Amino acid sequence: MKNRNEWIEHLLEVDKKHIWHPFTQMKEWVEKEEIIIIERGEGCYLYDVYGRKFLDGVSSLWVNVHGHRKKEIDEAIKKQLDKIAHSTLLGLANVPSIELAERLIKITPDNLTKIFYSDNGSTAVEIGLKIAYQYFQQTGRPQKKKIISFVNAYHGDTIGSVSVGGIDLFHQIYRPLLFETIKIPYPYCYRCPYGKSPDTCNMECLTEAKKIISEHREDAAAIIIEPIMQGAAGMIKSPPGFLRGIYEAAKENDILLIVDEVATGFGRTGKMFAVEHENVKPDIMAVAKGISGGYLPIAATLTTDEIYMGFWADYAEKKTFFHGHTYTGNPLAAAAAIASIDLFEKEKVIENLQPKIRHLEKKLEEFRELPHVGDIRQAGFMVGIELVRDKRTKEEYPYGDRISHQVIVRARKYGIIIRPLGDVIVLMPPLCISIEELDFLLDGVYRSIKEVTEEYERRKG
Numbered sequence: 001m002k003n004r005n006e007w008i009e010h011l012l013e014v015d016k017k018h019i020w021h022p023f024t025q026m027k028e029w030v031e032k033e034e035i036i037i038i039e040r041g042e043g044c045y046l047y048d049v050y051g052r053k054f055l056d057g058v059s060s061l062w063v064n065v066h067g068h069r070k071k072e073i074d075e076a077i078k079k080q081l082d083k084i085a086h087s088t089l090l091g092l093a094n095v096p097s098i099e100l101a102e103r104l105i106k107i108t109p110d111n112l113t114k115i116f117y118s119d120n121g122s123t124a125v126e127i128g129l130k131i132a133y134q135y136f137q138q139t140g141r142p143q144k145k146k147i148i149s150f151v152n153a154y155h156g157d158t159i160g161s162v163s164v165g166g167i168d169l170f171h172q173i174y175r176p177l178l179f180e181t182i183k184i185p186y187p188y189c190y191r192c193p194y195g196k197s198p199d200t201c202n203m204e205c206l207t208e209a210k211k212i213i214s215e216h217r218e219d220a221a222a223i224i225i226e227p228i229m230q231g232a233a234g235m236i237k238s239p240p241g242f243l244r245g246i247y248e249a250a251k252e253n254d255i256l257l258i259v260d261e262v263a264t265g266f267g268r269t270g271k272m273f274a275v276e277h278e279n280v281k282p283d284i285m286a287v288a289k290g291i292s293g294g295y296l297p298i299a300a301t302l303t304t305d306e307i308y309m310g311f312w313a314d315y316a317e318k319k320t321f322f323h324g325h326t327y328t329g330n331p332l333a334a335a336a337a338i339a340s341i342d343l344f345e346k347e348k349v350i351e352n353l354q355p356k357i358r359h360l361e362k363k364l365e366e367f368r369e370l371p372h373v374g375d376i377r378q379a380g381f382m383v384g385i386e387l388v389r390d391k392r393t394k395e396e397y398p399y400g401d402r403i404s405h406q407v408i409v410r411a412r413k414y415g416i417i418i419r420p421l422g423d424v425i426v427l428m429p430p431l432c433i434s435i436e437e438l439d440f441l442l443d444g445v446y447r448s449i450k451e452v453t454e455e456y457e458r459r460k461g
């Protein structure tokens with residue numbers, strides 16, 4: 001048996017030798033980064049192999065809700081484990097997936113009554129796209145084939161979800177492999193493509209989007225949107241009325257609305273789902289990330305009776321939805337999700353979140369004084385702090401300088417783990433975070449931004 005330090009050295013060596021990390025330039029990872037190996041968690045904290053403690057400032061990539069090692073979820077999984085870990089939904093049903101369906105139907109918009117399970121956000125989105133497409137093929141309007149998606153959108157990393165994506169840095173290289181979509185503008189108010197400011201804005205983006213939507217009345221099957229907040233694009237928040245406007249335009253033009261609540265769902269924006277902010281009833285909704293409280297991979301695509309009935313036929317008619325993933329409806333993951341959803345009610349999570357959201361909003365105001373904070377965008381517990389080289393001209397930092405990466409590395413010194421998007425510092429703490437912990441997070445991030453941006457200017461002279 002090796003001693004602990006040897007064991008850690010060994011882990012580091014194997015990681016560098018064999019693991020290809022997601023969204024990571026491996027040359028930087030292997031040659032330059034100080035690699036932190038997480039060993040355990042507790043509440044809002046992560047502990048690495050050296051026992052160092054870090055606040056989990058982005059909820060382990062936007063998934064954790066009630067904290068790590070949450071007793072109720074731990075126990076639900078253990079209880080399920082004593083029965084069975086996995087059985088298939090292809091040709092069989094299982095207890096937890098049924099009990100989870102009942103809960104999901106209760107908490108989602110009331111027109112959504114059917115649930116198709118999968119295991120991650122990308123597949124949940126693809127299922128939505130395929131259902132929308134096949135629905136029109138089978139209900140007498142086969143010319144409705146196109147998908148409308150937004151500039152800067154992110155819906156996942158599989159080829160179908162990348163097709164509806166709009167982030168050039170991630171998606172451009174795959175263009176030849178993708179199906180074509182119709183792109184419409186999403187409001188990026190800080191860098192308004194129409195050159196407007198909040199006082200001169202007439203929602204030109206919505207007008208443009210509506211125009212394009214109506215032009216595709218005959219040939220579009222669906223519009224897919226990240227409601228209220230585009231996440232991976234850098235926390236880009238749409239102004240009030242935008243989501244509602246898209247919803248109405250979709251309805252008027254007989255185009256299905258798919259909302260991707262993968263990031264925004266399960267309380268993240270201050271309501272259980274972001275569509276509730278503007279009373280939108282989507283035809284299809286994809287959920288994943290927060291569904292199991294951040295414990296296990298499970299996802300769901302919800303839809304209406306009407307769409308479901310588009311697939312309802314005698315077997316020989318070949319209207320079946322021929323789609324399914326091996327771990328679809330996994331009992332362990334479903335058990336975690338049930339426990340997590342029950343906690344929302346038991347611990348009044350959404351209600352208790354409201355004062356924390358207001359506190360966060362107030363404290364974030366202080367960041368505006370920093371000379372390199374260009375914009376702060378917040379929807380509930382989703383926050384993006386956009387760093388700029390020059391506040392007046394909104395000049396960006398040179399891409400290779402990785403200013404935001406420097407900030408998040410500095411934040412580790414203050415006991416905080418966060419991960420940026422471009423030059424946007426993202427804060428997305430677990431919903432269970434306390435006011436004191438929130439202050440700890442904000443203070444550390446404030447100092448990190450201040451120090452790193454000041455040092456950068458000193459170096460550049």
Ligand SMILES: *Cc1c(COP(=O)(O)O)cnc(C)c1O
Binds near residue numbers: 120155263
């Ligand atoms: C993360 C994310 C996805 C993809 O989910 P995965 O589980 O990573 O496949 C899709 N849509 C949105 C809005 C997301 O934030």
